Amino acid sequence: MKINYISLGKGSPMLILHGWGSKSERWQKFAEIMAQNGYKVIAPDLPGFGQSQSPETPWTLNNYVDWVEQFIKSFPELSGGFYLVGHSFGGAIASKIAIKYPQQPKKLFLVAAACVRKKTPKKLMLASLSKIAK
Numbered sequence: 001m002k003i004n005y006i007s008l009g010k011g012s013p014m015l016i017l018h019g020w021g022s023k024s025e026r027w028q029k030f031a032e033i034m035a036q037n038g039y040k041v042i043a044p045d046l047p048g049f050g051q052s053q054s055p056e057t058p059w060t061l062n063n064y065v066d067w068v069e070q071f072i073k074s075f076p077e078l079s080g081g082f083y084l085v086g087h088s089f090g091g092a093i094a095s096k097i098a099i100k101y102p103q104q105p106k107k108l109f110l111v112a113a114a115c116v117r118k119k120t121p122k123k124l125m126l127a128s129l130s131k132i133a134k
Contacts, residue, residue, distance in 0.1 A: 003071065004051035005044035009035025012106075013077045016043035017068065019088025020114075023050025027087075040077055046090070065096045072104070087111040 006024050008031050016027050024031075024043040031041040045052035047059065047067060055063070072078045084105040086094025091113020098108045 001047060001055070002053040003044055003047065005042060006031055007043075008032060008041045009039050011038035011040050013075075013080075013082035014039045014041045014085060015068075015072070015078060015082050016041065016085045017087070017090030017093050018043070018046065018049070019090050019112075021049070022087070022090075025050065039083070042075060042078070044071060046093075061092055061096065064093045065100065068093055068097055069101065078104075081106045083107050083109065085109045085111065086113055088114050091115060 004024065006028065014034060016024070016031065018024055018027060023045045025045075027043050031043055034041050046064060048054040059067075072082075081104060084094050084097065084107070086092070086109070088111070091110040092115050094105075094108060094110065095113060095115045098105050
């Protein structure tokens with residue numbers, strides 16, 4: 001899968017995960033500021049967003065978590081731990097990564113993270129219908 005990402009600076013590694021419908025480009029200015037202040041910033045376009053390739057089938061949150069884990073392995077500078085920033089949907093991914101792999105993030109920064117979702121009757125009905133309709 002082709003993945004677009006930005007990589008700026010040198011120093012302490014920082015991984016930025018953007019929100020739903022967004023892309024790494026929206027974090028460019030923040031990444032530049034952090035790079036000027038001693039951070040190596042890596043911000044991918046998540047699969048299906050920005051200039052990255054879309055998955056062949058719809059993905060769940062867990063698919064994105066697994067993908068980020070593989071993405072992390074492709075950057076040696078992230079292997080010793082890193083600062084993890086997650087915005088909106090990226091915050092939900094970041095939260096699950098911090099739970100699943102607590103040894104990896106040195107610090108977790110959540111920005112308007114979409115971590116808590118109430119299961120309302122309407123949402124349960126839509127989820128059931130989406131499974132039937134695929």
